[in-house]
Amino acid sequence: MEKVIFLLTFIIVTSSCTEPYALQSNTFEDVIVIEATITNELKIQEIKISRTFQLEEKEPQVETNAIVYIIDDLENKFNFVESNGKYISQFEFQAMPERQYQLFINTSNGKQYTSTREKLTAVNNLNSIEATVKNKFGVNGVDITANSFDPIGTSKYYRYEYEETYRFIVPYWAPDSLKINYYVDPQLPIYFITSSRSGPSKTCYKTDKSTEIILENTTNYSEDRIENFSVRFISQTNFIIADRYSILVKQYIQNLAAFTFYKTLKDLSASGNVLTPNQPGFFSGNISSIVNKNEKVIGFFDVSTLSVKRLFFNYDDFFPGEEKPKYFIDCEVIEFDISLSCAEHWNALCGMLVRMEQKTIILYEDDDPLYNMVIPKCGDCRTVGSNIVPAFWQ
Template identity: 45%
Template sequence: MKIKSASNLIFLLLLCFIFNSCTEPYILETNTYEEALVVEATITNELKKQEITLTKTSRFEDKETQIESGADVFITDNAGTRYDFEEESGKYISTKEFQAIPGKEYRLTINTKDGRSFVSSTETLTPVNVMQDVKAAVETKDSLRGVAIRVTSFDPTNEAKYYRYEYEETYKIIAPKWVATKAILDDNSNILLVPNPVDTKVCYSTKKNTALILTNTSQQTDSHLNYRVRFISDQNYIITHRYSILVKQYVENLAAYTYYETLKKISESGSLLSPRQPGYLYGNLRSTNNPTEKIIGYFDVASVSTKRIYFNYEDLFPGEFAPPYYTNCDEFCYRPGLEPYPCRTFDGFIQDLGLNKIAYQSANVPSSVYNMVNIPCGDCTSFSSNIKPTFWVD
């Protein structure tokens, strides 16, 4: 999450229009910068080591997010129990497993290494409402055909009304032009034909959602929920073979939901000149030693349920052609000699092979024609991992 000074940007853009109609490119930089702590903290009713992320606001020109390191982070409850967190791999991880318990009150405290102190309001666990099901079905969205991932849920007590979702999708990749032999260069730039490792053929990629996914049943007469958390075009290569998605459903209270909804509106404003400008978004954290100091984020205590599903492309689209690969896999050839047409010159072959740009597809003899493809088409490890996830089921 990056917090930017929108007013400065608008001022710069207006000056650009007034003085030179923006005919020259302008490199945006931050003239004024106010550093603030950014907190991402959700503890749940899962028995696990809980995680908290502390970062700093960023300038326009910053390339990476700065981690707030060296902080003393802990949570206390109204029974006097303290849960300590230790810094690990850019996050703060609880030193022991624990879970949020209904009826208990929890408070987050953060003491930074430069002497600042912050504390949250007391929060209690939201109502527990387990997802009934997660299903994949063929649907059409905005005239686009694809796969909809839908969550169904029902709370007979009608207490759970506000929901936030996260998902992690994993998909199987098979290099479409993998062959058993590949070409390499030896130390003297001679072309050698060697066995192609089998473990470059099948890979698995995993990605998490980046946008906030929110819905609510506050305007309904009951708490039945049927919500689409993900839509995938039928032309997206990630569903070509086998696809899995892990969906997490968080039940939020009204205050947390309102915070996330406002944050979502800011992030989806669509234009830097939109009338909906970010400003400062207040959460449930405050400074204990400087009332004017800003802190961004929310300490969330939410019940969660998770469910994973799998499907194959042929399960939903029987007899149909699979989606195209994400990149061009047309074969091209290299041929030695003064007149290589219709192939490419052999000098280019040596150069591209040395830069690991191409994968060997087929050849008659070493002195004849070499048919090649771009390397992702013959070696999926060039952009993905060949390590099969521990949870994966074929």
């Protein structure tokens, strides 16, 4: 949602203009941004609170030291505590049918915010997710689709997220690392010592979360059925499917107000340029200031049912015998001949020493006095992902 926050920064500072113009920092308006979704899944629930940020800044500022809690219509209170840039519930809990939930936030500067009361939406499980080879817009790849059906037609509004995890192998791996053995006497030569690496560094895993807003609704369909709805399309040339890939798809059932809020965000993000004569202006969700009803607040308190499915596949499952995608960056093997002196060839011994101390190169092949080196991302997978196998991996 950071992309959305950045977009809304544009909207807020330009909502009163009628012609495009260069934005200045003094037009910036500081607005609170609240991302709050609780579900029927028994878990530690999470809420994110941040601020809009200026155009020259790279990311939003996290709102710290706030008091955050949810109260249901039976006066049960669920407290949230600050942790790693977000607010998490002190205990696991789940949204229950027929209960009404209301969010409260008190910021460190004394401002108070609350949401409307919200009820859990209808339960509709994600029946399946499937991966098939398809060609989209002239690109061959794997299309991951969702399927679900509500026979009584009470779901209607769907939002999807995904977490994708992939296993990958670095292209220029060596079992040993190279270290410099310095001597006190500068007249003595410098030697290099090889030793086994401290841990597995050839094969790793990386998890990325979806950043786009993925929505579908069945209001214009003859039945409340999601069929072969594309959640994620991956090009055949994408490095993330080169070995083994897994995706966890999350299906949220929303009410009309929540769906409308996210649909508006999606439409704005797809417009590409909000600095146009047709300014959409500021729009709000279901969260407002308790004291100042005119204060702008970005965000929505969503109480949704959640259903998840996971699948795995290997590249060869869909493209047997075909060339695998290239690594995500171009890797250059750099040769150093340390038999040459610094005066004779800077890129030999001295250049190698400098880059090793800066940790910008690591060993690939050792054939003393020749050393072939690569940047860490090409030879140590831990600089890109984690060498710990995920608990769910198959």
